[in-house]
Amino acid sequence: MRVEALCVVVVLTAASLSGCAGNDTGDDAPAGTGDDTLADTQEVEPIEIFPGQDIQYIVDNSPAASTFLLKSGIHRMQELWPRAGDTFEGENGTILSGARVLPEFSRSNDLWYSANQTQEGLRHGDQLDPEKGWVCPDEYPRCDRPEDLYFNDEPLLHVGSIEEVASGSWFFDYDNDTIWFADDPQGHSIETSVTYFAFVDSANDVTIRNLVIEKFASWVQLAAVGSSGNVSGWLVEGNEIRLNHGVGVIVGSDSIVRRNHIHHNGQIGVATGAPEGYRVTNVLFEANEISYNNYAHVSCGFECGGAKFTVTDGLVVRGNYVHHNMGPGLWTDIDNTGVIYEDNWIWWNEREGIVHEISHDVIIRNNDLRYNGVGHDIWMWGSQILIHVSDGAQVYGNTLYVHEDTGHGIGIMNYNREEYPDFGDFYGRNNSIHHNDITYLGLYGASGIVDDGEVGSDYYQDSDGDGFADWGCLAESANNLFDYNAYHHDGIAEKFEFCGASYLTWEEFQAEGQEAHGTMDSLVVVPDDTPPDVLS
Structure with missing residues (x-):
């Protein structure tokens, strides 16, 4: 047409x-x-x-709130600014790509190169601040550079100098507009990302359905779909969103993200966003598969993993399969309240399965969590479920399997978090962990409460004089309780962390007032690991 x-x-x-x-x-x-x-x-x-x-020309010259059918094939390097009420749908085989094909190459010594590459997107400001610089780990110094190089649809590792280029990696010489790589391009598809966003947050009430959205040079903390999420009423449904450098999808209030396959994005799979000073209300993430995100290796001390939600009210995360993300699986961080995590499968994520951090009331129920936090289980980090300096959690009806090598069950963590004065102080208190089933498949792993409060805080005490903070464990005002949970293990008996004490046995944990009605046995049953199908 x-x-x-x-x-x-x-x-x-x-x-x-x-x-x-x-x-x-x-x-x-x-x-x-x-x-x-x-x-x-x-x-x-x-x-x-x-x-x-x-596409944008056609959108701008069409009636308001139109439906656009993107025909099968690759629509390259188009950044779309929807209008209120617009719908964008794809046929089977429709791809929106932010990348261009590199058709010509030259060779110099042992490396290949492509010249006249003038694209250069923005980096995250924290990475440029010499007092911070915490976005990228030292071993991945270009994680926040939004450009990627794809070799047969696989993103190569962006290294920090031409001397480091080897098979599987590349270097962008921005000063000389040249891309360098080591692998022979002959007979292969080589693409580089150029366009920042597929869909910008330019209007409310937008629908995006049945598209493959890939290879956009979205910046760290911004998304290929939704950019910063400063709008409301989006429906993102039935898409495959992959290989974008920053976040896959960010939505604002009154939005639904449902039945999407969101995988292999550079930083995070999904997130929420709102204009500064506003909150994100009534958002549903349902029946998505969210996997293999953070290929750029953005620091998890900054933001990484499957999902990151901030300043939300009424967030519901239901029926998703969240697996193999380099970072936490599902993460609420900074003043979230009224959150529900239910009926999710959260497997094989590098850090915690579900972590609720410096936030308030959350219900975590009827989830299947297994094999999260392998190799990252110091203190109560690496828990399948971690209530991280937060209050008002109800955690129940969950089934957990701790990997045979490392990882933890359920943890409550308290220490001083006063760096967000606009939201008040955060502490680990008034949390109830009950009626969960926890299996330890190996010798080690624990559940329990830990505290690292600072002397002088209103929420600090050292009741037993051992030099370790224990307000979160022992104070009546902390009110953190494990009860009615069932534990299964056939390994080391000390399965509970409890503030400054060394690991406690079942009997010792009960003596501290925990698990008055819980049970522990050696009936360890290895689960069926057939993955769920949430997309059909």
Whole structure:
């Protein structure tokens, strides 16, 4: 379809409902006219857009709140600014790509190169601050550079100098506009990301459905779909969102993200966003598969992993399969309240499975968590569920399997977190862990409460004089309780951390007032690890 024919198509399919931009077509007709009758009985056909056409031009010259059908094929390097009420749908095989193909290469010594590469996106400000510099680990110094190089759809590792380039890695010489890599490109697909975002947060009430959205040079903390999330009412449904450098999807209030496969994004799979000073309310993430995110190796002390939610009210995360992310699986961090995590499968994530950090009331129920936190289980880090300096958690009905090598069960953590004065102080208190089933498949692993409060804090005490803080464990005002949980293990008996004490046995944990009605046995049953299918 040619762009010039757009008006004809719209008029034929929608009659007098709408016309071309700039024409008076009776949009202001009074109620009860024939236009209203037609709107009730005649469905408006979607506006078809073929690969190679300028999508934004067609959008800008179409009636408000249109439906656009992106035809099968690759639509390259187009950044879309939706209008309120717009819908974007794809046929099977429709791809929105932020990358361009590199067709020509030269060779110098042992390396290949492509010249005249002038793209250079923004880096995260914290990485440029010499007093911070905590976005990228030392071994991955270019994790926040948004450009990627894809070799047969696999992102190569972006190294810090041309001397480090070897098979599987590349270097962007920004000063000389040249990309360098070691692998022979002959007979292979080589692409580099150029366009920042697929869909910018330019309007409310946007629907994005049935698209493959890939290889956008989104910046750290910003998303290929939704950029910063400063809008509301988005429906993101049935898409595959992959290989974008920053975040896959960010949405704002009153939004739904459902039945998407969100994988192999550079920093985080999904997140929430809001304008500064506002909160994110009533968001649903349901039946998504979120996996293998953080290929750029952004520091987990900064932000990484499967999902990161901030300043939300009424967030629901339900029925998702979250696995093999380099970082936590699901993470609420900074003043989230009224959160529900339920019926999720959270497996094989590098850090915690679910972590609720410096936040408030959360319900974590009926989730299946297994094999998270392998190799990251110092203190209570690496827990399948971690209540991290937060209050008002109800954790129940969950089934947990701790890996045979490392990892923990359920942890409550308290220490001083006063760096966010706008939200008040945060402490680990009023948390109830009950009616969960926890299996330790190896010798080690624990559950319990830990405290590292600072002397002088209102929430510090050392009741037993051993030099270790224990307010979170022992103070009546802390009110943290484990009870009615079932534990299964056939390894080391000391399965409980409890503030400054060394690991406690079952009997010792009960003597501290915990698990009055819980049980422990040696009935260890290895689970069936058949992955769930949440997308069908």
